[in-house]
Structures are given as structure tokens and as C-alpha cells.
Amino acid sequence: MPEQHTAEDRTDPKQEVGAFLRARREQIAQRWADAAVFRTVFTVSRDEAVEAGRAVVEALAAVATSGRVEDLEADGFAVVREQLARTAQARARAGAGMGQISAEMEALRPPVTDLLLDELSGAPADHVRECTTVLAVLMGTLRLVMLETTTVAGQDLINRQRLEMLEIATPVIKLWEGIVAVPLIGTLDSARSQVVMETLLDAIVEQHARIAILDITGVPTVDSLVAQHLMKTVAAARLMGAECIVSGIRPAIAQTIVHLGIDLSSIMTRASLADALAHALQQQGAHIVLSSGPAPEPR
Secondary structure, X not given: OOXXXXXXXXXXXXHHHHHHHHHXXXXXXXXXXXXXXXXXXXXXXXXXXXXXXXXXXXXXXXXXXXXXXXXXXXHHHHOOHHHHHHHHHHHHHOOOOHHHHXXXXXXXXXXXXXXXXXXXXXXXXXXXXXXXXHHHHHHHHHHXXXXXXXXXXXXXXXXXXXXXXHHHOOOOEEXXXXXXXXXXXXXXXXXHHHHHHHHHHHHHHHHOOOEEEEEEEEOOOXXXXXXXXXXHHHHHHHHOOOEEEXXXXXXXXXXXXXXXXXXXXXXXXXXXXXHHHHHHHHHOOOOOOOOOOOOOOOO
């Protein structure tokens, strides 16, 4: 009488897929090296693409063996997240969108599936179906991990570019020996105020400035938050040994400040940048002579 095999006697599909991935790691990596998601990133050396593919296959094998094929936070994926992040950043810089990256990750599945079907030739149909399903779910989870990593990498890139733009939009101008100015344009939020403070303090040290002018002519509104940021910047400049003047307070902004009850009595203010510069020059001992007419002709 032939021996009867129960479902419990069969190899667990997840364990079998994990073993398959380890055994065919090199073949899979070689095939993946020519896939768009690797080929367009590792353009100098194909060996680098193979090595990257090999690392991803090892991660998939570890996840399959652990049984957490649907878990984006499975320990096996932690090993390749950095690799996936570099790949995602490279594809994003090349202009690839989320849909394209998703399609490129999906293209990794057919070569592995073909090898798995070859490995399982002669096995019962239901077992083949179970194993291919495990592999499909595992590759789908890998795609989600890649997309999640792409989103994080994209946000990091946006944050870096935003910080760079804030730095560019906050120039420090040397007006005179020992006098620097920061012309502010646009809304002051916490992030930008921090950049303003750091940029100004660096300039005070580099330029040996004794007077710093914060010109808010281009700031549309001044509320309690903006005033708080200005006061912190002035206090930090004073700690660095520089006197700080806030200029560009228009009549509408002055009325708003009074209406809000904001106390700027500890801050030196001037109506315009010209007034602030004139005061700064006087503090430096310079004598300013305003000409009321054409200069007299020399005799």
C-alpha cells in the first residue's frame, strides 16, 4: 500500500522559497544586474549591480525564512534599506517617478519566478502554487519597501533643497567695515529664523562685525511669532558682541505691533535701511554730510 503524505509532511512553502533564494542567489543576481532598476544606477561596473542584487536576494531569503513575507518591517529588509535608499535617490535624481520605479521593481519578479518553477518541476501543482504565491507576496512586499524608501528619500531631498534655498534667500551683506545687513523677504517661520540666526552669527564672526542690521522691509506681516524670532536673533547677536538694529518697520507693521501689545523696547529700530545704516556709521565714528545741492565748482 503506497505511503500517504499529509499536508504537515510537506515542506513549508516559505521555508522552501527561502532555501531556493539562497541556493539560486548568484543566478538571480546575475539576471537582476541587467534590470533597469539596477542597470541605470550602477552604470560603471556590472559587478556592482550584481553585488547589489545579491544583497537584496539574501534579504528576501531571510524574510522568507522568518515567515514574515508581508511585513515591511521584517528584520531581513533592514539590511538592504540603505542600499534601496541609494537606488531610490539615484532613480529620483534621474527623473523616475513612483510609477516607473514600481514597474521596475515589478520587473524583478519574472526572472525569479521562472527559476522557481524550474526548481519545482515535478512537484505537486498545489505546492507549486503555494510557493509561487509566497514568492509573489514577498516580491510585492519588497516593492512596497522600495516605494516607502523612495518616499522617504524624496522627502529628505526636498528638505535639503529647502534648506539650501533658505540659505540662498538669506544673504548677509557687508555694508561697511564692521557693519553687516540681512535683508529679509517673505514670511519668517521657525526653520527660516534658525537659518537667519546661524547665518548672521557666522557673518558676525567672519566679518568681525560690531553692528548687524536686520531689514524686514520685505516681510509682509509681523506677528508675535515673528517678533519672538527677531528678539531671539537680536539677543544671540548681542552675545556675540554685536549691536543689532531692526529696520524697515513700515507704518502698517508699527500699528500691528502696537495693537498686538508686542514689546520691542529692548530692540533698536529704524524706519528704513538707510536710517539704520546712517545710525550704524555714526556709531562707527563716521560723519555723514547730506548735500542739499550740486557740489561747488573748484576755484
